[in-house]
Amino acid sequence: MYYAVALALPRTMPFTYSFDGEIQTGSRVLVPLGRRIVTGTIVEGGVPSRDDAREIIEVLDVQPAFSETMLRFTKWVSDYYLCSWGETLEAALPTGLTPSSVFYARLLRDVTDDELDAMEARAPKRAELLSVLRENVGPLRLDHLQKLLSSQSIGHQLDVLQDTGVIEIVTEMEKERGPRTIRCVQFNADQAADDGALKDVFDELDRRAPKQSLALGHLYIAHRNSEPPIAVRSLCSLLGISASVVDALVEKGLAVSTDVPAVADDIPFDVSLARTDEHALDLTPEQRKVIDAILPEIDREHAEAPYQSRVHVLQGVTGSGKTVVYQRLIAAVLEKGQTALILVPEIALTPQLHDRFRRVFGSTVALLHSNMTVGERIHTWRRIGNGELTIVIGARSGVFAPLKNVGIIIVDEEHEPSYKQDDPAPRYHGRDAAIVRASFERCPIILGSATPALETQYNVSQGRYQMHRLTHRADEAEMPSISFVDLRVERKKGSLTGTISEPLADAIREHVGRKEGVILFLNRRGYASSLQCEDCGTAPQCPNCDVSMTWHKATSSLRCHYCGHHEPRVTACSTCGSLDVGEVGTGTQRVEEDVREILTDTGAVIERMDTDTMRRRGSHRRLMQRFYDGDVDLIVGTQMITKGLDIPRVTLIGVINADQSLFQSDFRAAERTAQLLTQVAGRAGRHRSHPGRVIVQTSSPEHPAIVASYDDFLQLELEQRIEAGYPPSTRFHVIEISGRNDQDVEHVSRVLDRLLPAEHPCMVRFRPTVPPIARIRNRYRRIIVMKNVRSVDPNGSQFRSILVAALQAYNETHAVSSVRVKVDIDASGLV
């Protein structure tokens, strides 16, 4: 029997393998690939035979990892975003469920010092390899060995050593890691059968090993009270004993130890930041209306005519109670025995959301996020697959959660750019993929946001999506008052304290003086400033990328955001040698210093929140807690601050420079700016007793993205986009060509330029250009921008066949492997 197996190789069709037996479609299998062993997925059985077909080594699943629906869905993603099916299937599986082979080197005999010395002269590399291997006891992983020798390739040396019989290469499979476990102990119940024997045991222990007696006594009482096994660590710290005491009890058979899966996401957050028992809360009339509109789609009978999945948009101002609407609808879905999928942009930043769902739905809520360990993720994924967990809250990749019988999908903050994946294939959009999944699942989908994306708003106006609005805050708090400070005027007056104008400074003092919470928001991508020579204007550049490096004062280092390169502070300008190198630009660190100056001697506690300070697990949550409790007066932060922040104490929000995200060479810059400002303003003034205030500093107080209402802005922006031929009137795609050698890259860009038709009614295509960042990670770049005109080519099929034909022609006849060609469908706009 021959099977089509999808492998995570770029632009390849599934491979054919043989197997003596039946395997269900969607199962993961281990197959040989060259000299490696990799995990693939059975996508079809009973395919035509091939002479060169090799045999499937092992079937990894009893129950297929992918359902029929998920196979069709992942196939759609691969076709739409132009990658191989195997790449999408790999992205859909948690890391760790796609084991592959690992190679080890093992020393076969002793190597003497003399032998090594002799080798040193002729083959230094080989000698070094052997000596490293000799130092280590046992086999050494080849990738580890390569790192130890800091070498690109050690293949040749290994071959020679293997041929001469000094070493052997062992192949092993990566072991699949289970969930993180905690070692627990409990009393061995068999011992309790006979009270007399038990007493003897304790008497003996009291004489010989009092600590063991103490521990056993504790375990015995726990056992009598039918308590669950206790963690060894807790027992030890409780009784002040060491783990060896417990080991001894286990050794004697008096106690049993078990490994219990640890639950990762139970970092307690004990304040109920909002309503505690929201499920019992009365709904506002607006909420009621939305629920009533969507509920019939959930309550419909299966027997009814095939249901066409509907897309609902829920536009609700901050605090209008979107979450409650989600919860009510999900409750209805669960009642029918179905499951629910919730996508959020960045889970690590929205712990409250999880708390709120946990409170209502208990332990059936699964969280999938990047901070989980491999084991935790696998454990959760399995429990979702077997129906133990019925509600999934996940980031972008959560769209691939193995839920069965999905009854509703919710994409919260649907406008967030982070839903678009851009580096490893598939370069999919989480929201758009979710809409497609909903249609495969035949269930309704809700796109929620206070500031819907322009595309979404456009689809509403075209009648494709159904709009629902929540215009009032559920807590009946008033909307904050917004005022603008013209930075141009303030600058002329000379009234700025660094980055902060006098009106904002006054407001900060006033609100902090009243012990109310203040947030200062910096809306720029990135978070640090850079250095610049004051004589010639040169800024230190990254050696690998054509960008200026950012200046991190705390570590006194320069860093590149694109490749991660970092180096210590430069003392002199690399171009003119001047020693006057100063800081430019505004980062949170800079703003923090300015605030400290303004609040000197007030004893105010000021904290910073950006990717730098929030790297550690749980630090975001802890800072929020302190802010909530009033232990922190003011937070300076980046966009991160707009997420999941729900703190009544906050009565003043200052936007340091609203223009900073406005003038970027990207067609979504204005939209993003308007969204950020609307979102951040919504964070103020949560209670009637504390009216909120928002102060926006800007140099363009006339720009609609800054001063207009969000809905008005969308209207204006839509006209401009249509005029310029940008989404939503077109689909925006980018081909990126990159490589080490600029000439090769240039050559390939010309080849592609030739292969793609210059003109076609269904598209507007640009000639290859050098992007604003001409080099990243030492690779030179070109881009070809293409706009697929929707009015001519409604479903994009015309454009698709043109593009696929060009790429195929390139790969078959012109491909240069030193140059990489990547296609970004529905690109974000940042090139």
Next chain:
DNA sequence: AGCACGCCGACT
């Protein structure tokens, strides 16, 4: 994507 294979130039 990995990885082997082959070719070249440098060094010894």
Next chain:
DNA sequence: GTCGGCGTGCTC
């Protein structure tokens, strides 16, 4: 001979 540094082509 050794070694590193590419570019090229293949993996059922």
